[in-house]
Amino acid sequence: MAVESGEPDLQFRDPEKAEQLTDRLEALMDDIGERVTIMHVCGSHEQAIAKYGLRSLLPDGLTIRMGPGCPVCVTDMPEVDEAVALAEDGKIVATYGDMLRVPGTEKSLDDAKADGADVRVVYSASEAAEIAEEEPEREVVFFATGFETTAAPTAAVLTADPPENFSILSAHKYVPPAMEVVAELPDTDVDGFLAAGHAATITGYGLFEEFVEDYEVPTVVGGFEPIDILFGLAKLLEFIRDDEPGLANAYQRCVSEEGNVPAKETMWDVFETTTGEWRGIAQIPEANLVLREEYRQYDARERFDIDVDTASSNPLTEECLCGEIMAGKADPDDCDLFGEECTPQDPVGACMVSSEGPCKIWLEYGGQPDI
Amino acid sequence: MSDEQEVITEAHGAGSGQMRELIEELAVSRFESDDAETDVPLAALDDGSVHRLANGGGSVVVTTDSHVVTPLFFRGGDIGRLAVAGTVNDLAMMGATEPVALTCSLIVESGTPVETVERVMESMRETSEEAGAPITTGDTKVMGSGEIDTLAINTTGVGIVPQGGHVPDAGLSPGDKLIVTGTVGDHGISLLSEREGFDFEGDLQSDVAPVNDLVAAAMDAGEITAMKDPTRGGLATSLNEMASKAGVGLEIDERSVPVSGAVASAGEVLGIEPLNVANEGKVVLGVASEDADAVLEAIRNHPQGADAAIVGEAVDDHAGRVILDTGFGNRYLTEPEGEQLPRIC
Numbered sequence: 189m190a191v192e193s194g195e196p197d198l199q200f201r202d203p204e205k206a207e208q209l210t211d212r213l214e215a216l217m218d219d220i221g222e223r224v225t226i227m228h229v230c231g232s233h234e235q236a237i238a239k240y241g242l243r244s245l246l247p248d249g250l251t252i253r254m255g256p257g258c259p260v261c262v263t264d265m266p267e268v269d270e271a272v273a274l275a276e277d278g279k280i281v282a283t284y285g286d287m288l289r290v291p292g293t294e295k296s297l298d299d300a301k302a303d304g305a306d307v308r309v310v311y312s313a314s315e316a317a318e319i320a321e322e323e324p325e326r327e328v329v330f331f332a333t334g335f336e337t338t339a340a341p342t343a344a345v346l347t348a349d350p351p352e353n354f355s356i357l358s359a360h361k362y363v364p365p366a367m368e369v370v371a372e373l374p375d376t377d378v379d380g381f382l383a384a385g386h387a388a389t390i391t392g393y394g395l396f397e398e399f400v401e402d403y404e405v406p407t408v409v410g411g412f413e414p415i416d417i418l419f420g421l422a423k424l425l426e427f428i429r430d431d432e433p434g435l436a437n438a439y440q441r442c443v444s445e446e447g448n449v450p451a452k453e454t455m456w457d458v459f460e461t462t463t464g465e466w467r468g469i470a471q472i473p474e475a476n477l478v479l480r481e482e483y484r485q486y487d488a489r490e491r492f493d494i495d496v497d498t499a500s501s502n503p504l505t506e507e508c509l510c511g512e513i514m515a516g517k518a519d520p521d522d523c524d525l526f527g528e529e530c531t532p533q534d535p536v537g538a539c540m541v542s543s544e545g546p547c548k549i550w551l552e553y554g555g556q557p558d559i
Numbered sequence: 560m561s562d563e564q565e566v567i568t569e570a571h572g573a574g575s576g577q578m579r580e581l582i583e584e585l586a587v588s589r590f591e592s593d594d595a596e597t598d599v600p601l602a603a604l605d606d607g608s609v610h611r612l613a614n615g616g617g618s619v620v621v622t623t624d625s626h627v628v629t630p631l632f633f634r635g636g637d638i639g640r641l642a643v644a645g646t647v648n649d650l651a652m653m654g655a656t657e658p659v660a661l662t663c664s665l666i667v668e669s670g671t672p673v674e675t676v677e678r679v680m681e682s683m684r685e686t687s688e689e690a691g692a693p694i695t696t697g698d699t700k701v702m703g704s705g706e707i708d709t710l711a712i713n714t715t716g717v718g719i720v721p722q723g724g725h726v727p728d729a730g731l732s733p734g735d736k737l738i739v740t741g742t743v744g745d746h747g748i749s750l751l752s753e754r755e756g757f758d759f760e761g762d763l764q765s766d767v768a769p770v771n772d773l774v775a776a777a778m779d780a781g782e783i784t785a786m787k788d789p790t791r792g793g794l795a796t797s798l799n800e801m802a803s804k805a806g807v808g809l810e811i812d813e814r815s816v817p818v819s820g821a822v823a824s825a826g827e828v829l830g831i832e833p834l835n836v837a838n839e840g841k842v843v844l845g846v847a848s849e850d851a852d853a854v855l856e857a858i859r860n861h862p863q864g865a866d867a868a869i870v871g872e873a874v875d876d877h878a879g880r881v882i883l884d885t886g887f888g889n890r891y892l893t894e895p896e897g898e899q900l901p902r903i904c
Contacts, residue, residue, distance in 0.1 A: 557882075
């Protein structure tokens with residue numbers, strides 16, 4: 189779009205550079221001479237790819253698939269049920285707006301709110317703690333979701349001596365183990381990973397060294413501007429051409445080898461990993477973040493003894509392809525429910541709920557272009 | 560799920576597919592008539608209806624609109640200006656650029672300060688003068704406290720066009736150029752920012768204004784084949800409607816779509832596409848290819864059209880779909896689904 193005033197167009201939105209990189213991708217694909225599938229594990233990557241129409245630029249034979257890259261999408265139904273149960277039990281439940289419409293087994297937080305529960309949208313964990321300070325007579329539970337980028341700020345709030353009436357229901361998840369699971373899936377044929385730039389801002393790109401060594405899959409940490417993405421893809425294709433399972437950082441302006449060390453330390457001081465379900469994908473070892481013993485007093489699960497009945501399930505969810513999509517085996521428009529029974533207004537699967545969800549993004553930006 | 564009683568939701572009011580389906584189901588199926596004197600009937604779902612007068616005395620254009628907005632007074636305008644401009648613009652979109660008369664029907668919540676209503680009425684007076692559209696009749700109702708949110712306004716407009724001189728929104732043919740008369744997204748992004756309490760630096764404000772004079776200048780300069788004001792659902796919805804009604808494809812160059820720097824920046828922060836939100840003082844016109852430059856020049860010479868641009872053209876391929884060249888790659892430009900909500904996490 190033409191920008192009439194204000195900031196000049198930033199360099200990483202330079203279409204000429206994009207053209208040079210597209211030529212580079214063409215040349216690399218010619219050298220490789222066979223089909224290549226790259227998986228990214230970040231909703232923001234999908235959003236940029238769709239928004240800028242980057243799939244229409246890709247050479248024949250190069251496919252980009254979406255992995256488990258949206259924290260809202262992978263939040264499991266029982267976790268939503270727990271939040272709903274707490275809200276219905278009279279607690280103030282504060283959470284990110286994207287979580288409101290995620291369907292639980294019976295209802296979403298939005299449904300609970302419509303029925304009179306006190307559910308509040310916040311932009312950060314610290315805002316939730318402020319609510320607890322303002323309402324000392326009430327119990328305030330922060331339904332804490334997201335990957336490393338939001339887990340670190342949640343941890344920071346807990347280390348800053350929050351009010352006694354504040355607790356968290358952690359649905360925080362840790363990305364690297366999910367990448368391992370996807371890399372091991374028998375039907376997932378991933379030749380390279382475009383790793384999430386903002387999670388790596390916290391954890392550092394060095395974290396992926398072991399992953400690359402163990403799974404022998406080239407991995408590049410990438411940013412979210414169109415040039416970042418094309419550059420990241422070119423680095424991946426270079427590794428694939430050279431048959432080298434290498435690691436590169438294509439987001440140097442934000443990501444270092446060590447990451448944000450204080451944030452990382454705070455996160456690991458407060459959280460430890462445990463095995464848990466990622467909605468639609470699998471039980472993933474060491475990929476859910478739970479509070480360490482020292483911080484258990486802030487754990488809503490400990491404090492309130494939540495008991496959710498997850499026996500019944502919405503039959504429609506069995507037709508939902510969210511799991512296949514996040515495992516890189518299907519595209520959103522492969523799903524029969526896509527855009528028909530499953531829409532952002534009435535989502536069946538979680539991939540249609542969040543602005544980071546692959547199905548929502550495909551619906552918003554027109555899906556796979558044949559243009 | 561399916562046995563639940565169907566209810567109207569906010570998404571039905573967001574101006575795109577769901578709303579059209581509802582109107583088809585509730586209204587068109589009941590009110591449609593096959594009156595031969597009607598050039599543009601209800602079923603066309605255009606900005607107004609067009610009815611031939613006897614003895615070749617031209618055609619009468621009728622349109623109506625109800626207005627609710629939060630807050631009532633916003634940067635760049637208020638509900639009164641919106642109500643008058645909205646109806647004047649709907650008449651203009653049918654080619655009726657000299658409104659004969661408008662109505663003003665108020666529904667007010669009990670407890671509303673008289674001063675608030677006065678301010679709104681004064682704004683309606685000023686805007687009707689600006690547009691040359693006299694308000695000649697009206698109605699007032701008061702509802703109980705909490706039964707309505709402060710104030711709602713209905714305005715109906717009547718205009719006259721020469722017989723056959725109306726402009727439908729379905730008239731695009733392959734080869735027609737598409738002109739947008741100024742920066743898009745100003746009203747929607749400005750209101751969303753204000754509602755969410757974001758105080759963006761810069762001059763974000765609504766573009767609400769009557770555009771009948773601008774449209775008259777464009778119509779004088781060349782053949783306008785189709786016209787629409789991209790209000791709810793934004794430019795994306797208007798383009799999709801125009802493509803689908805005419806059975807043509809549209810190719811749009813995103814880089815040539817005028818967007819102000821303030822709107823582009825705020826849109827990025829909020830996670831809202833400027834092309835998906837309401838405008839209240841802009842027009843998208845289909846123009847016969849040979850007239851496109853002359854029409855563009857006429858629009859640019861008008862005080863409201865300085866930022867106008869040719870943004871694309873109608874094509875034979877991809878009937879009913881809009882293709883957006885982003886400057887990087889191509890994608891489909893789809894209608895936004897439901898209310899546009901700011902990104903939160």
